[in-house]
Amino acid sequence: MSRTVLVTGGSRGIGLALSREFARRGDRLLWASLKAQEIEDGRRALLADHPDAQVEGLPIDLSAPGTPEEVVNWALSRAERIDALVNNAGFGAYGLSKDIAFERERAMIAVNVSALHALTRAFIPVMEDAGGGSIVNIASNSAYQPAPGLAVYAATKAFVKHYSEALAAELKEAASPVRVLTVCPAAVRDTDFKTDADMAHIRTFDSIATTTAEEVARDIVRGLETGKDFVLTGAAMRRSYLLMKLLPAPAVRWLVRRELAGV
Ligand SMILES: NC(=O)c1ccc[n+]([C@@H]2O[C@H](COP(=O)([O-])OP(=O)(O)OC[C@H]3O[C@@H](n4cnc5c(N)ncnc54)[C@H](OP(=O)(O)O)[C@@H]3O)[C@@H](O)[C@H]2O)c1
Numbered sequence: 001m002s003r004t005v006l007v008t009g010g011s012r013g014i015g016l017a018l019s020r021e022f023a024r025r026g027d028r029l030l031w032a033s034l035k036a037q038e039i040e041d042g043r044r045a046l047l048a049d050h051p052d053a054q055v056e057g058l059p060i061d062l063s064a065p066g067t068p069e070e071v072v073n074w075a076l077s078r079a080e081r082i083d084a085l086v087n088n089a090g091f092g093a094y095g096l097s098k099d100i101a102f103e104r105e106r107a108m109i110a111v112n113v114s115a116l117h118a119l120t121r122a123f124i125p126v127m128e129d130a131g132g133g134s135i136v137n138i139a140s141n142s143a144y145q146p147a148p149g150l151a152v153y154a155a156t157k158a159f160v161k162h163y164s165e166a167l168a169a170e171l172k173e174a175a176s177p178v179r180v181l182t183v184c185p186a187a188v189r190d191t192d193f194k195t196d197a198d199m200a201h202i203r204t205f206d207s208i209a210t211t212t213a214e215e216v217a218r219d220i221v222r223g224l225e226t227g228k229d230f231v232l233t234g235a236a237m238r239r240s241y242l243l244m245k246l247l248p249a250p251a252v253r254w255l256v257r258r259e260l261a262g263v
Helices: 013-024 036-049 067-078 102-129 151-173 213-225 235-245 249-259
Strands: 004-008 028-033 055-059 084-087 133-138 178-185 230-233
Touching (some): 004 013, 004 067, 013 028, 013 084, 055 067, 067 102, 084 102, 102 133, 102 151, 102 178, 133 213, 151 178, 230 235
Parallel strands (some): 004 084
């Protein structure tokens, strides 16, 4: 039976790569993304590879108040049940927090944190009533430690990681049929994220631990299919992380600063 998957930011980058994986499995897709043109371009790209794919999009600014509720109403008007929700829409801003426009940081917190939280809260009861479902929350490897140069972005992703992991445990203990998968992608080489965040010149996108949107998508689907509740995406990142666990905290902080410096 075909499942319906709601992906925020499904029209490009990681969201589009993940949508290709779902389409390959015959799943129907609902996208909530910022720009109508990106939705149209992403839809055309998806259909070129999967001509039978079912995909509909809602152009919406998730940084604006009340928009997560609009997404919930729209999705439930399109499908009887939502089998999976992927909270993927998000963006970053590189620089000194004191120099970044306040409105840009406010919008980042609204999209990366508030919209993710509102959509997660709204779909838990919907999925429980329907007998089950999966919520995939995209954090980042920036979630592990404070990151000067990415202060607010890393803090939003720390929220996503802590909240989602705790929620997964709570739902499991309560025997809820809803599961939560937390995803921490390494720096992705081939999406627009780094340019939009003014980070194209930053070392981390050039390091040995980078990944691609396709690898992130494959790791997420494998995580869902094998019942994981946490995925650190990218084989190179997983190897680096094992090494980092052996280092003392000051050495890790030094490495993070080095990774976030320009090349
Ligand atoms: N790229 C990385 O290195 C990396 C690493 C770790 C985690 N992540 C996380 O992975 C997720 C996806 O990143 P990506 O690399 O695929 O980035 P991307 O290519 O820039 O795509 C971001 C997506 O989010 C949507 N979006 C942004 N602001 C929005 C808003 N205000 N309202 C609604 N939708 C909005 C965009 O919609 P439009 O297409 O309409 O513009 C786009 O589809 C993000 O949460 C990011 O923080 C990325």
